[in-house]
Amino acid sequence: xxxxxxxxxxxxxxxxxxxxxxxxxxxxxxxxxxxxxxxxxxxxxxxxxxxxxxxxxxxxxxxxxxxxxxxxxxxxxxxxxxxxxxxxxxxxxxxxxxxxxxxxxxxxxxxxxxxxxxxxxxxxxxxxxxxxxxxxxxxxxxxxxxxxxxxxxxxxx
Amino acid sequence: xxxxxxxxxxxxxxxxxxxxxxxxxxxxxxxxxxxxxxxxxxxxxxxxxxxxxxxxxxxxxxxxxxxxxxxxxxxxxxxxxxxxxxxxxxxxxxxxxxxxxxxxxxxxxxxxxxxxxxxxxxxxxxxxxxxxxxxxxxxxxxxxxxxxxxxxxxxxx
Numbered sequence: 001x002x003x004x005x006x007x008x009x010x011x012x013x014x015x016x017x018x019x020x021x022x023x024x025x026x027x028x029x030x031x032x033x034x035x036x037x038x039x040x041x042x043x044x045x046x047x048x049x050x051x052x053x054x055x056x057x058x059x060x061x062x063x064x065x066x067x068x069x070x071x072x073x074x075x076x077x078x079x080x081x082x083x084x085x086x087x088x089x090x091x092x093x094x095x096x097x098x099x100x101x102x103x104x105x106x107x108x109x110x111x112x113x114x115x116x117x118x119x120x121x122x123x124x125x126x127x128x129x130x131x132x133x134x135x136x137x138x139x140x141x142x143x144x145x146x147x148x149x150x151x152x153x154x155x156x157x
Numbered sequence: 158x159x160x161x162x163x164x165x166x167x168x169x170x171x172x173x174x175x176x177x178x179x180x181x182x183x184x185x186x187x188x189x190x191x192x193x194x195x196x197x198x199x200x201x202x203x204x205x206x207x208x209x210x211x212x213x214x215x216x217x218x219x220x221x222x223x224x225x226x227x228x229x230x231x232x233x234x235x236x237x238x239x240x241x242x243x244x245x246x247x248x249x250x251x252x253x254x255x256x257x258x259x260x261x262x263x264x265x266x267x268x269x270x271x272x273x274x275x276x277x278x279x280x281x282x283x284x285x286x287x288x289x290x291x292x293x294x295x296x297x298x299x300x301x302x303x304x305x306x307x308x309x310x311x312x313x314x
Contacts, residue, residue, distance in 0.1 A: 016188075017205065018272065023214040023265075024188040028181035031173075048174065057180040059309055060219045067213075067276075082311045089311055107309050108180075115175065119224075152216055152264050152306040154239045154246055 003040055003135065006033035008074040021068035027060065030092055030106040033076040037090065041128050043112075053122050055088065055110040061149040066103040072096040074103070081142055083132035085123045086112045091145050107149045160197055160292065163190035163233040167225065178225035184217065187249055187263040190233040194247065198285050200269075210279050212245065212267040218306040223260040229253040231260070238299055240289035242280045243269045248302050264306045 008029045016022035038044060038055060048054050068074065075095050082089035087109060094104035114122040124132070137145070165186045173179035195201060195212060205211050225231065232252050239246035244266065251261035271279040281289070294302070 017202065018211050018213070022185075022188055023217060024181060024185035027184035027217075027219075028179075031179055031181040045174065054175050056175070056224075057221050059221065060180060060184075060217075061306075061309055062184075062217045064214050064216065084311055084313075087311050089309060109309050109311070149218075149307075149309040151308070152218055152246060152266050154241055154244050154266070156241075 003037055003078050003080075006036045006076040006078070008032065008076060010068065010070050010072055010074070012070055015070050019069070021072075023062070023064060026062055026064065026068075026094065026104050026106070029074060029076060029094070030060070030062070030108070031057075033078055033092055034090065034108065034110070037078045041131060042125075043128065052115045054113060054115060056113045056119070058109045058111050060106065060108045063105040063147050065101065065105065065147075066096075066099055068094075068096060068103055072098065072103075079137055079141075079145060080132055080135040081107070081137060081145065083129070083136060085129055086121050088112075088132065093145075105145075105147060160194055160235050160237075163193045163235070165189065165231040165233060167227050167229055167231070169227055172227050176226075178229075180219070180221060183219055183221065183225075183251065183261050183263070186231060186233060186251070187217070187219070187265070188214075190235055190249055191247065191265065191267070194235045198288060199282075200285065209272045211270060211272060213270045213276070215266045215268050218264045220262040220304050222258065222262065222304075223256055225251075225253060225260055229255065229260075236294055236298075236302060237289055237292040238264070238294060238302065240286070240293060242286055243278050245269075245289060250302075262302075262304060 014025040078092045081091045092106040093102040113119045171182040233249050235249045238248045249263045250259040270276045
């Protein structure tokens with residue numbers, strides 16, 4: 001069973017002076033989509049309450065590919081690009097009905113952490129680790145996911 | 158004259174179920190900090206109204222280095238890492254009073270665009286291009302800025 005896509009409606013307050021979705025709100029939609037992934041993996045609120053374990057975001061990359069307008073509805077399909085016993089490399093494709101290609105791509109590295117006076121990394125429960133390995137994309141699908149994260153720099157010819 | 162730092166107060170609504178600043182709101186604070194940089198560069202609301210030109214964000218990377226709590230005040234110092242006649246590679250260091258090191262690092266690639274039926278890239282006004290070259294960090298300062306953007310991946314020893 002692949003991950004279910006997350007659907008987002010654009011709050012009019014998220015439109016900026018450029019008349020399109022402000023960059024940061026792609027990040028907020030992605031953050032909510034990851035919460036939804038956590039629910040699907042069983043890393044949900046009851047799990048977090050019971051274990052004090054949760055995911056912390058270490059790094060986030062966003063590619064803004066097309067403008068999103070107030071009238072758009074977004075579908076965010078999250079994908080498991082890689083995982084080990086404590087880390088999850090997740091990617092998401094943002095799509096809207098107007099266009100065939102994604103309007104944005106997000107990638108994040110997330111770490112499973114036990115909270116407390118001093119938060120510490122913790123291994124995923126075995127069933128979550130197994131589910132992540134089952135969900136992990138094939139090498140071909142990973143190669144097709146893109147644009148892939150990279151160093152940001154002005155490339156001069 | 159270097160760029161003035163942007164100060165942000167944490168809205169309590171930005172704290173998530175983990176008891177810290179939700180990842181996406183670092184992005185929102187950065188977005189506001191870039192608006193402030195635009196004002197300092199003269200790419201402000203009157204400029205945008207007069208010319209139909211603005212900045213579009215192409216790509217954004219965030220490193221989350223320390224948790225930020227509701228009681229923190231953040232200072233965001235933006236830096237010009239690179240620029241050409243139409244592109245701006247900006248970095249920002251997020252600091253709070255409790256810690257010596259930055260709590261987060263952001264990097265973005267921004268493009269100067271003329272809006273209209275079909276938005277198109279446009280050259281910066283000459284004075285803005287000159288100001289950007291003057292603000293551009295030295296190679297040593299660029300090397301000290303970090304962690305620098307990179308491909309996201311689980312690195313295995």
